[in-house]
Amino acid sequence: MCGIFGVFNHPEASNLVYLGLHGLQHRGQEGSGIVSSDGNSLYCEKGIGLVSEIFKDADFSRLKGHSAIGHNRYSTYGESVMINVQPIVVNYALGSMALAHNGNLVNAHFLRSELEAYGSIFQSTVDSEVIIHLIAISKGRTFLDRVIDSLKRVKGAYSLLILTEKELIGVRDSYGFRPLSLGEMDGSYILTSESSTFDLIGAKFIRDILPGEIVVISDRGVESYMPFTKTREAMCIFEHIYFARPDSYVFGESVNLVRRKMGYILAKESNVEADIVIPVPDSGVPAALGYSEGGGLPYDNGIIRSHYVGRTFIEPKQSIRHFGVRLKLNPVREVLKGKRVVVVDDSIVRGTTSRKIVSMIRESGAREVHMRIASPPVRFPCFYGIDTPTRKELIASKSSVEETRRHLTADTLEYISIEGMLKAVSSSPEKFCVACFNGEYPIPFTNEEIRQLGLFDDSSDPE
Amino acid sequence: MCGIFGVFNHPEASNLVYLGLHGLQHRGQEGSGIVSSDGNSLYCEKGIGLVSEIFKDADFSRLKGHSAIGHNRYSTYGESVMINVQPIVVNYALGSMALAHNGNLVNAHFLRSELEAYGSIFQSTVDSEVIIHLIAISKGRTFLDRVIDSLKRVKGAYSLLILTEKELIGVRDSYGFRPLSLGEMDGSYILTSESSTFDLIGAKFIRDILPGEIVVISDRGVESYMPFTKTREAMCIFEHIYFARPDSYVFGESVNLVRRKMGYILAKESNVEADIVIPVPDSGVPAALGYSEGGGLPYDNGIIRSHYVGRTFIEPKQSIRHFGVRLKLNPVREVLKGKRVVVVDDSIVRGTTSRKIVSMIRESGAREVHMRIASPPVRFPCFYGIDTPTRKELIASKSSVEETRRHLTADTLEYISIEGMLKAVSSSPEKFCVACFNGEYPIPFTNEEIRQLGLFDDSSDPE
């Protein structure tokens, strides 16, 4: 997952992008960059780490100009090194351009080999760089022609921001996997991954960019193009489950409300007799509140989350093991002692943390621990921008629900059903990508891609 | 406020202190240090910033030995510079010693002048250094004699850890202002400001150090001394209100439970007709849950707290003002829209943040905003270790509750009463210091100290 944020025509453009990236920090903590334009040149600052660290000594006066784009990286493809931090900025025949990409391309490997055979030299290992090279070699007359040329050749998930000396371009692939919204503030335009950043800077939400839409923002205003062949829609349901902030509206509805409804439906599907409902903080809070309502059980705060566990934590020596979860989450004994506890989380991926949480609650004196998960079992890897582990590491891929329960040492374990989950959103169910739950990938793969992506390499029996 | 943590006789002593300081990070974020002893020498590492930042590249093998103490600094007295980071380590006639101090001395200025007149040279501007110099000049035969000599001369609040080559000493002043607890793990002893750190490292709580007690931990085990004249007890009620973590037991009872009871009593004292109760996260959560129960109103999560706002945030330019609160706290519009909202916080000091919160909730569409505070109005500065502003800056010192309500633009504003607050704890009310609410300071001041401490300097009309 990544976060992207762009501003066109504001005297504090790069400062606003900084604030926007800060508000999108949850979408990527590995590295960030900002590129600005003053109408003649592009200016770039990048770094590894959190937005606040990278830019703490930054001199924003170096990021000149009234337009800017930024990117928070959450590694999906390509190693974690400085060269891979976006936006990618290049000089090419027509001038300069910078690109920020949220999503993942499935045919990047193939396109890169082809481009290199014709003499292109790549700077990074990120898939997004093929888009840049395809623009550079395009014979398109205008920049927009070149962008369309390029995007017609790539396959996969992409919400994009492209900044040139004079224009800010926003794109959402025809499936609409990743969100991208347009806002306005005092005559300036904003493009962002999540609407909560509009609130942050005091901008007004205008509308979501449509699946398959390109918007070109320039001195002529906002122009919209729909140059791609229409496909089905495939919005990522995980944006609602986990990625987006609860104070955002994503794909047209409130993330908090969707999560709460998921908790409510989960309670209706699989309630259990218990004394209290507690969330795994902070991501499980809305679902736990919904579960409390749906299940008619009192909500309490049984686990404290530390504010101080960041990226830089050093793991202590082997001789003092297993501190990871305790440093981040600590039980409140008084709340849990002697109780039958329902603990609600948004999802289970590997199961490692969940197991520690169950054991922590039980050690604090809980009589029973019932785990409830506000998403279905994650059984398939994502190829559209979420950095899921390989199938081998997904606990639901290799274990039944009962096996997982035993592994977690929970008294009961229940997941929401795929149907239940899709009832929580207002859009029609077929507009969402739920491939990580049922393996039905919206984009057909070629055999080559299946091999490249290692799609089924950890399963002798492809499903 | 500060946090202190010590370990005696554990092969991973400095690593455990690191974990302990991490778990006490909320008690001080300005700087931290660890000093260890290998029986012959002391080893020291210090830094400015968060524990995880300071020790991220630390080589713990340099902090040799089986005993160690650590300190998180929250500046109370003395400027914020490296030299003031504790533990203070010195060489003196008998060898080496290191000191970590939680609290504040009221006669430090006087003692320093006196010591300097006799030729002592101070390294720092922290009040705690006078204790060290008094030990160095003492003619006491043993180290313990010298410590007692020294402490008989200082006046104020102190929970102390002192490490020498061979011993770990823990002290709590006779008033018992600040907490200090003793634990045990595999034959090692632990001293800590808060019991939640025992859970963190898997240690067992033994007992609180008593007001006026000195414990000497050495190869002979734990020896207890009560060398000071007995005084009244004066435990700091603000530990329960705000400072301690909810998962700690402080002064013999669960912080979470006390906070919850405060919220419950607050609801009973000043309920209002409303649709939902929301906390100011995270410190207002237990009180809001208690209020929800006491007031019979549904609890919800109306404000999201960002995990990424740390110390290093750069304030954007003047032209983009007022982002401070928004970056840290963001409203969930869907929860608040059209509702009559009770918002619960633990305390109000200056009122600046509360005002922004009220306005944020109202802008999100709330019909009414009722602010409820789970502590009485803070009207007097603290001289025992809490870094309160001067009286001029305390909003409750210069404004009535009604004036404050108007300033915050809330529909109603109510505080818990002092009596109500003290009903939430089990110990008898007279054992607590509530000077910040009623101005009745437990330690009598000399005229000199009144002048030095600027006790009444911002009021022409001392109360």
Place this chain on the structure above:
Amino acid sequence: MCGIFGVFNHPEASNLVYLGLHGLQHRGQEGSGIVSSDGNSLYCEKGIGLVSEIFKDADFSRLKGHSAIGHNRYSTYGESVMINVQPIVVNYALGSMALAHNGNLVNAHFLRSELEAYGSIFQSTVDSEVIIHLIAISKGRTFLDRVIDSLKRVKGAYSLLILTEKELIGVRDSYGFRPLSLGEMDGSYILTSESSTFDLIGAKFIRDILPGEIVVISDRGVESYMPFTKTREAMCIFEHIYFARPDSYVFGESVNLVRRKMGYILAKESNVEADIVIPVPDSGVPAALGYSEGGGLPYDNGIIRSHYVGRTFIEPKQSIRHFGVRLKLNPVREVLKGKRVVVVDDSIVRGTTSRKIVSMIRESGAREVHMRIASPPVRFPCFYGIDTPTRKELIASKSSVEETRRHLTADTLEYISIEGMLKAVSSSPEKFCVACFNGEYPIPFTNEEIRQLGLFDDSSDPE
């Protein structure tokens, strides 16, 4: 000017390159890089500053493999930023390659525009990158074919090292502007800009790479190719005058001896009655010794050079001006007082330092100051790798010798003649480039290049 150094087949390859770059530090102090190969991959470390600073904390174990090349950058073309530090390393269709370039291309601008028009994306602003792109787009069958293809299109001065996974290639342009020598040590091959680095690492000089020669060093040994059309030779006489170290052999002869002869001839051409000859240290020392011999005057050490003036010196405030020269060079009053002094330097470029030196000598009590320069007046810019200022800044371009003398405030000023200078070398005079003295550039320019290079832009009257 730049320095390049390569090693093939030595277990300490990158360590030897580090030592080699250290010994070539005088050829470039702006930044350095090392790229190594372990037969499968290339590994790269670069930095801004001196070799010893860049690699002081370097982990040479990361520069794996038995072959490596390195480069010291002295900016000639392209801004001073990290991205411009060489070797340039890229991945392209056939694998990886790294390039280190000493010299300057005159048609780089034209080639870059052409390559960009076909879609190439450049990473840096250094001229050398065009060579890389020309290799990447070449349809040549072997890597050597591609290199030859590429070099047939570039025009200018180049001594090159190219490292691939399996080969080390050395090239010298057909004019032979810049030196490049081949050495051997325990079965390993070394390529270096200057032979003094062979002494440093204990290697044996084999021979100079010939003008127009390509050597390919691989497991098959050293193979030599002469694929380019023969041109005249044009070895840079400034290597002897200033750039190379006196302990190097360049273009087949001892630099120290050439400089000494230049001083001797200078004395024969323009002796003056005086008491002592002193050098401007350290570059003027050999010529001053030669002058002392040629003029029959005693040599002395009248100016001390500080060892501690490096790149990082901060200029003090405006109010304390003119310290630059004094911090680097200080007069020895006792030596100069009351004397008629001949001061010998290797060359005058802008004249700023010379003027300060004359005034410093005179203020120390010298009765007369006679400046003698062991090279002719520098009147034309260099386009082959020496970073001379524009014509406007060359004092000899805008002033006669007499005007220069008056500017320097010297009693007399004499330069060696072009003919005298060329008598100091053994090779025949027409094999040297002396364009900076007489404006006769060995490579014909196109009109386009004349405009791009700003060749005559500061003179209304091209000569």
Place this chain on the structure above:
Amino acid sequence: MCGIFGVFNHPEASNLVYLGLHGLQHRGQEGSGIVSSDGNSLYCEKGIGLVSEIFKDADFSRLKGHSAIGHNRYSTYGESVMINVQPIVVNYALGSMALAHNGNLVNAHFLRSELEAYGSIFQSTVDSEVIIHLIAISKGRTFLDRVIDSLKRVKGAYSLLILTEKELIGVRDSYGFRPLSLGEMDGSYILTSESSTFDLIGAKFIRDILPGEIVVISDRGVESYMPFTKTREAMCIFEHIYFARPDSYVFGESVNLVRRKMGYILAKESNVEADIVIPVPDSGVPAALGYSEGGGLPYDNGIIRSHYVGRTFIEPKQSIRHFGVRLKLNPVREVLKGKRVVVVDDSIVRGTTSRKIVSMIRESGAREVHMRIASPPVRFPCFYGIDTPTRKELIASKSSVEETRRHLTADTLEYISIEGMLKAVSSSPEKFCVACFNGEYPIPFTNEEIRQLGLFDDSSDPE
């Protein structure tokens, strides 16, 4: 050895001290500090490394005020850590003071034990700190009284600068071991270890501070005091031999001239038939020029010294050994080949470098190598501020001249005689300390000190 520099009453005081420390860099490269005074407070900046590195990003506006002192540290006593970098700055009963010390105290250990017994707490391990504590505990009425009190108790070598809010004090011990000179510039006063720094900043030399003199510089001007019991003078002859810059006047005469005379006398004492005289650069240059004159042999430049070998050089791996000398000094083969060479150096301490130099010259083709040393054999350690090794490591302490010659593999080896050396200076011979050559220490030692200083601990048979 250390360097000290002070300025009183100049608007650019700290900037001038920075320049002064730069010009005294040769006297200490381990660390430096500057302390300034604005009449009310002292301001301090310190660091490890070279002056130019430490202050490269320094903000001189933080070093406020019109007076300042600085210190370059060359470790003599105390470990190499930040805390030991001078000036030492403290607050004490009367205000603030800063101390910079060149020299070494012989009774520091004894005084420190005594001071600690009375309760003093030391911050560092440098001997100079006892002076500070003795000032702090003195009952003297004025600051000057306290300084005199303190210095009457210390024994050893000291040239001192002491800065308070209002005064700059300069002191030279009664033996006059280390230099200290007073200068003047536009109404400001300068105190410096070496007069060459007056030239550097454009100041005028007034006079040397006398042995046993204290000067107090304040708004009242310069006041002089001679409060100590008169002793013999014992100026360090090594200042002339090696430490001071040749462009300085030290103890009343030109260092360059003294060195040149030493070379001349050396040639007269021990000339040899040879073809050329070469120096070990740069320290051997003046003596080699003197030898050339005295011996009637031509002077040449047979060894090149690299400008780029600084503190930060990383030693390459064991497998590529013995590069140390080669990286710093490289022979000029053309000069040495087939010659009988006299090589002149200022002194031999351990003999390691000399051995490498002899072998390097011989490998370059010299027929004979005659080593000549412009100081007598160093046979005893210095206790007055020069960081000589223990007796065991001094080659002349354990080997005869003939044994040393064999070790160096020189054809002949001759040192100047003690009498010859003392003929090179104008002051009478008995005014110099030559203890390192003959073991006659000017200050009598107590038995305690003999043990503490390990004076004879490496010889069973004290001489």
